[in-house]
Amino acid sequence: MKNWPLTILLASAVAFSQNPAFDPVQSKGELYEYAEYTSTGKRNLDIDEIITDSLLVFEPLLSGNESVGFTTDYYWVRFRLFNSGTQAKDYYLETARPVTDLANLYQMGSQGVYWFKNGDRIPFKERQVSHRATVFKIELPPQLEQTFYLQLNSDGETINLPLELYDEDAFWKKNYAQQLFLGIFYGLLLLAGIIYLFFYSSLKEKAFLYYGIYVFSIAFMQASLDGLIFQYVFPGGGFLNDRIVLISALLSNIYFLKYCEHFLGTAKHAKILRYAYKTIYTIIGLMFLMLWTGETTLEWLYPLSNINGLLSLILIFTTIFVQRYKRIPVDPYFSFGIFFFVVGLMGFVLNNLSLLPNNFLTQNSAKFGAGLEVIFLSLSMTNLIRNLRLEKEISQATALRKSEEISELKSFFMSNMSHELRTPLNAIIGVVDEQLVTLNSSKNRKNYEIIKHASISLLSNINDILDFDKIDKNQLRLRQEIFNPEMAIRQISDNWKVQAELKGLVYKLDMDSKIPQMLEGDKERLMQIINNILSNAVKFTQNGHIHFQVECIPKPENRSLLKLTILDTGVGMNPEIRATMFDSFSQMRLNNKRNFGGIGLGLNIVNHLVNLFGGTIRLESEEGKGTVVLIEITMQLATKENEVARNMEVPLNILVVEDNVMNQMVMRKILGTRPFTAFSVANNGKEGITALQNMDYDLVLMDLQMPIMDGYEAISLIRGGTLGKGLETIPIIVVTADTTEETRERIVVLGANDYVTKPVNSILLLEKISKCTMVSMECSA
Secondary structure, X not given: OOOOOHHHHHHHHHHOOOOOOOOOOOOOOOHHHHOEEEEEEOOOOOHHHHHHOOOOOOEEOOOOEEEEEEOOOEEEEEEEEEEOOOOOEEEEEEEOOOOOOEEEEEEEEOOEEEEEEEOOOOOHHHOOOOOOOOEEEEXXXXXXXXXXXXXXXXXXXXXXXXXXXXXXXXXXXXXXXXXXXXXXXHHHHHHHHHHHHHHHHHHOOHHHHHHHHHHXXXXXXXXXXXXXXXXXXXXXXXXXXXXHHHHHHHHHHHHHHHHHHHHHOHHHHOHHHHHHHHHHHHHHHHHHXXXXXXXXXXXXXXXXXXXXXXXXHHHHHHHHHHHHHOXXXXXXXXXXXXXXXXXXXXXXXXXXXXXXXXXXXXXXXXXXXXXXXXHHHHHHHHHHHHHHHHHHHHHHXXXXXXXXXXXXXXXXXXXXXXXXXXXXXXXXXXXXXXXXXXXXXXXXXXXXXXXXXXXXXXXXXXXXXXXHHHHHOOXXXXXXXXXXXXXXXXXXXXXXXXHHHHOOOEEEEEEXXXXXOOEEEOHHHHHHHHHHHHHHHHHOOOOOEEEEEEEEEEEOOOEEEEEEEEEEOOOOOOHHXXXXXXXXXXXXXXXXXXXXXXXOOHHHHHHHHHHHXXXXXXXXXXXXXXXXXXXXXXXXXOOOOOHHHHHOOOOEXXXXXXOOHHHHHHHHHHHHOOOOEEEEEEOOHHHHHHHHHHOOOOEEEEOOOOOOOOHHHHHHHHHHOOOOOOHHHOOEEEEEOOOOHHHHHHHHHHOOOEEEEOOOOHHHHHHXXXXXXXHHHHHHO
């Protein structure tokens, strides 16, 4: 609250009774009512020249915050004060804007002229009062009238001529209130800026980046106008301090536009206005260049930056209008924020032009507008976050749907690839096996063995690719079946023994005599483990030997531990390579220049399969000396070892449903080796259904991918019970090149009894035939 003795005002009233603006009846008790001002243009006169120049005409101040606009002219304000008391009084005079470059106060005392310097062109420490605002401390002697002259000048900024006089208590109370207000204001801006930069760092939405920088630039500009930048950042004044208001104003202008343009989606909803935005960006860029060209351009930059700010607001309002005209929704909080910003800015400008009374609200209207703008724009940004979340949920749902579609396509592709590759391999291996049985010439046998090995190697690679896909989907499962481990291991071992001897290697198999005749478990996966390890041993050994040991240790609860040890004298591995050998595509990372071939999935799949069995695998290797792989797997002993053999003697009539001629030939060869067996061939599912209706069969071997009617539809019709009495229970073994888990699950749901993959293992197929027909006869009995 302003406070001075009434006698001072009366004395001043007498001294300036010629002021036509003064009316004793209408007086508000404000100091400006008793003050006058004049301009000396570009002339920087000293105090003596002002006092003695009789041609100077002083005009009355018409308001408490008289504005003379953007100018570089020198202005002088004159007023008198009288202390009617008996003791000296101290008062604080607050005048001009904190960013005014030059503010000198001259006090005409009885002992001469007292000169007090202020303004941001001098170092802050030289101010009479260490305060961000333009403040002077005045001492009034008792019973004495004194005249004061105030000189003001700027580099082109607006000059205001307020005169606020306070006693010491009132001055500091006002400052405490201002500090609280400024603390809330700047705290709000800094908090908003930091929060939305954090949002940008996580969401990568540019609207958050532009808005965060805009809020910081607004805070920097207001701090410059409040004198805080001069006090705490550039207390020595200087080049940057002279331009900091313009720099922060231009930055806030450009980032406010960028934020609004991005938030409103101008590029999408109002494309023609993009050129207007680019034009203003260009103008702002030119103004940035003008900042560094010289002192004279600053006089033009202050009004230009204000005009450009006004044009920016018009452009934003135009964008909002265009979007509303196109019925494109605009966030209401955004509109409110812009509205309050404009109202606050207009209040600030009108106060500077003395068109609004000078009080706390009008002096800080820009801060109120900016604060409310930040609050409402922040609310609009929360809506943006919500919309982004909804868009993300929609995009995630779309991505999930597309992922499912891609997964289905991938499954179809893998199924089709399996079928198309395995079908010819089935024919090749079938023909080779037949020839190996009948040929006596060692030379010819060697050639067929090479063909068989190449086919098996190709089949192994196909299996690895398909299994890798299953592992990736967590769909690889173990199945239970009864098998002869010694026979299966010797078959795999004999194949790799031939390949090792072709390379000149010594190959040795040591089989434990205690190995059980029959085990229960997944024979195919166990053989796949052994096959991949032996493949690597032969592949990476150029000379020396390979030693394969099989041990068997009885375990409680009718179980048996298989210990498999494969030792080679191959290239070996260093510790770094050994640490990653069970990773997928590990061979691709080795610098072997493709000397050894392979696709690099074998050990990864082996490791996964061993874990599925609940077993362990250990690899020991030394570079240049070889590798030892130790595998331990526990399996259940089979209790029905002879049932399959007994069932081989039962007469059977089998229907083979297969469209491929080569596969038909392979099936004829396999079934021809089984005693007491007759069979017929149907070329597709439709022919197979007709055959079942015309003749009695004990079992069906069904392919899946066939023309006219595929195996899925045929199985569905058979199990549907519409073909006749008894056909819905006939045993069906699917014989297909499709090894995907989806196919296995689908045929189980349809009602197939068992599943064999191509290339067909004749021993396995015959075992499954015996098993299925045996179960069928037991059920019939």
